[in-house]
Amino acid sequence: MSNQISLQFPDVTVQNHRGETRKFRTDYVTGRRVLIGFIYCQCDGICPTTTKHMARIHQVLRERKLDFQFVSITVTPHQDTVRDLHDYAEIYEQHRWKNWDFVRCSPEDLKPLRYALGAYDPNPAIDGDYRQHSGLLTFGNDRTNRWSALPAGMNADELAFTVLRITRDAAKLKDYLQS
Amino acid sequence: MNLNRRNFLNAAATAAVALPFIKIGQTSAYAKEFHGFPFQFTPFTRELPIPQPLGGTPLSPAPGTPAASVGSEAVFHGIAPEFSPSHPTHRPDWDVHTLKTHTLEMRKAVHEYVPGVYTECFTYNGLVPGPLIRARFGQPMVVRTTNNLDVETSVHLHGGHGPAHSDGHPVFYVMPGMTRDYYYPHIVPRVSPGGAFDFSESPSTMWYHDHGNDVTGHNVAHGLAGMCKFTDPLEENLMSTNVLPDADGPYDVPLVLQDQALNADGSIFYDPLDHDGRLGNLFIANGIVQPKFTVERRKYRFRLLDGATARFMTLRLSNGQPFLQLGNDSWLLPNAVWRPEITLSMAKRADVIIDFTNAPDELYLENIMQQTSGRGPDGIDRTKPIRLVKFVVTGTRPTNDVTVTGGTPLRPNIPIRDSEITARRSFRFERSNGAWVINGDFYSPFRADAVPQLNQAEEWTLENKSGGWMHPIHMHLEAHQIVQYTGKFRADVWLNRKSDTAILEDNGKVRLRMKFRTFSGPFSFHCHNNEHEDMRMMKNFDPRPAGQPSVLNGRFWNVPQEISGIPLSVVRRNPELFH
Structure with a gap:
């Protein structure tokens, strides 16, 4: 399929809060259900809400026993170390999830x-200011090639349910209800 | 790097092997640059297709029967409760003519936008655009609509005045594999509760398109849009007295104008993570790229629709002759008016006469609005017309051409007076961390953001504080009347006339008046840049009798299943499907 959305994601090398090296597309996206948010460790703006809402969505997906991957990407990699990211995850008590x-x-x-x-602003002044970084959650299912993004500040339960709807494997209602 | 259009197309052609393709990290006017593969083709060779009316089909089981009610095997999403003649809203004078029934199937089909390039689209009954819906005042209609796609859909009749169940509320889905009976009574609001129908409110040119939550842009870009012609006795009289062409004849032509972006292999390019607004490099009329239309040397009525997801258009004729504008959005104007240029945003319509009587043998419908970003247009450049349709004029002048001309009275317009306004509301449209808020809120399908009193008039002020972005705001249920417009576009045909989509320009402001008649909601109002809409730049209103609360109170399972069309047993068990 030529319009496989995930092919537009660069397969860049990242380091996670456990100090491990990962390839972004290969390890997190290909063939999987994934949700991605943007944070930075010193943020006192949108990030706490983003992370708390991701934690709630993570809990809902966990309860459904689904296979999924969450990624929180720092927008200040020049200042956030692996240690900082680990501390950040620990503050929100989300450091333990594989x-x-x-x-x-x-x-x-x-x-x-x-x-x-999709986490950018076409206005260069806004895009270049990490303090005004995108507060979107981007999520999709590479198996169904369905992707969307929504404001992280939305009601967390509505977000979780929307993530479930959009990333579900069985499209047809009857197939979903039977799965 | 300064990318002009030619450089951009060349760059895209060179790089089109990796698809979908986004040039990343370059300095340019817009963030996501692949707007479609630059196909080579000879324009203006294929004849313009004319959408044909959807034929009638008997329905079994009959609509409204238990075997076709919410949760049933045949019609899982049921029908609007207002279909029942015993429903308190349903009055005997609704049913002037007998019920018309149709079937509509949303399915994938191969379509040829570009000659020799085969594109898998989302279609209504296999057609792009969808079949013409031909509606008459007082002729109730049920469209049994089945979704055989792999994505949720919700069909909105844009400009219609009908029940909430059939209005295309974003989460009142037609789920994949399921069927909904869309009931259109095809009535108009009344002068007063229980009074006569207000024929000044009869629509003429509506359209229908997908409205599914978070997927509207995707579904419309893939083909889910079609036109609807509506006539009432007043307009039928204009036709029978030869003022306007017969709505069912060859001289009344729906013209859906869109842009489109395809990958090199012909598949539709849609980046669901481009939130600015999707632009394409192909200019499409009635489903094919840059067609020609062979016309007779006489007057034609064209119902022009900007059916793009994010592109504004300013239309003109290449020989400098003006349009005779008959209507704005869904409604005829009080009098026909000559217009050299007409600006449309997404979802807006202009109903026009083009008089080919003294036209050259060849002329073009052109777009002179330049646009390189989904945020909004760059402005008019009269030296850079984009040709949309070529008209080839043939034959001799008829002896019995229609008589409409500048000033011809069409449909009366009754202004909403100051003294009728019972409430005023303000809505601020702003950007917030890459998303949109209205009055500081993100959209929830389950929250009533305004509960106007049924059958009253209100005045709403819409303000765009989003800095550099334009937002055409569409109000469901009824026409609104714009009483104040702040912006650069020429607003005279909008002011104190009926519209259903009001353009909020960059730092613009619109003050509008609207009545909320006949139907309780929920209904929505939202930005009609579909990518902004999908980022939930939307709110709900729910007209109710005084003192009655909205059915939207934060939980889907509190909405009666007859209104949502979603069985409560399924909503309770699987709420995630209906968000």
């Missing part, structure tokens, strides 16, 4: 990654 990585990439790789994931 399927939620808090990651940093090289500063040069960040912009292509953000743009591919």
Whole structure:
């Protein structure tokens, strides 16, 4: 299929909060259900809400016993270390999940990654200011090639349910109800 | 790097092997640059297709019967409760003519936008655009609509005045594999509760398109849109007295104008993570790229629709002759008016006469609005017309051409007076961390953001504080009347006339008046840049009798299943499917 959305995601190398090296597309996206958010460790703006809402969505998906991956990408890789990311994850008590990585990439790789994931602003002044970074959650299912993004600040339960609807494997209602 | 259009197309052609393709990290006017593979073709060779009316089909089981009610095997999503003649809203004078029934299937089909390039589209009954819906005042209609796609859909009749169940509320889905009976009574609001029908409110040119939550842009870009012609006794009289062409004849032509972006292999390019607004490099009329239309040397009525997801258009004729504008959005104007240029945003319509009587043998419908970003247009450039349709004029002048001309009275317009306004509301449209908020809120399908009193008039002020973005705001249920417009576009045909879509320009402001008649909701109003809509730039209103609360109170399972068309047993067990 030529319009496989995930092919637009650069397969950049990232480090997670456990100090492990991962390839973004290969390890997190290909063939999987994934949700991606953007944070930075010193953020006192949108990030706490983003992470708390991701935690709630993570809980809902966990309860459904679904296979999924969460990725929180720092928008200040020039200042956030692996240690900082681990501390950040620990503050929100989300450091223990094998399927939620808090990651940093090289500063040069960040912009292509953000743009591919729809986390950008066409106004360069806003886009260049990490304090005004995107508060979107980008999510999809590479198996069904269905992707969407929604404001992280929305009602968390509505977000979780929307993620379930859009990333479900069985499209037809009857198939879904039987699965 | 300064990318002009030619450089961009060349760059895209060079790089089109990796698809979908986004050039990343370059300095340019817009963030996501692949707007479609630059196919080579000779324009204006294929004849313009004319959407044909959807034929009638008997329905079994009959609509409204237990075997076709909510949760049934045949019609899982049921029919609007207002279909029942015993429903308190349903009055005997609704049913002037006998019920018309149709079937509509949403399915994938191969379509040829570009000659020799085969594109898998989402279609209504296999057609792009969908079949013409031919509606008459007082002729109730049930369209049994089945979704055989792999994505949720919800069909909105844009400009219609009908029940909430059949209005295309974003989460009142037709689920994949399921069927909904869309009931259109095809009535108009009344002068007063229980009074006569207000024929000044009869629509003429509506359209229907997908409205599914978070997927509207995707589904419309894939082909889910079609036109609807509506006539009432007043307009039928204009036709029978030869003022306007017969709505069912060859001189009344729906013209759906869209842009489109395809991958090199012909598949539709849609990046669900481009939230600015999707632009394409192909200019499509009635489903094919840059067609020609062979016309007779006489007057034609064209019902022009900007059916793009994010592109504004300013239309003109290449020989400089003006349009005779008959209508704005769904409604005829009080008098026909000559217009050299007409600006449309997404979802807006202009009903026009083009008089080919003294036209050259060849002329073009052109778009002179330049646009390189989904945020909004760059502005008019009269030196860079984009040709949309070529008209080839043939034959001799008829002796019995229609008589409409500048000033011809069409449909009366009754202004909503100051003294009728019972409430005023303000809505601020702003950007927030890459998303949209209205009055600071993100959209929830389950929250009533306004509960107007049924059958009253209100004045709403819409303000765009989003900095550099334009937002055409569409109000469901009824016409609104714009009483104040702040912006650069020429607004005279909008002011104090009926519209259903009001353009909020960059830092623009619109003050409008609207009545909320006949039907309780929920209904929505939203930005008609479909990508902004999918990022939930939307709100709900729910007209109710005084003191009655909205059915939207935060939980889907509190909405009666007859209104949503979603069985409560399924909503309770699987709420995630209906968000």
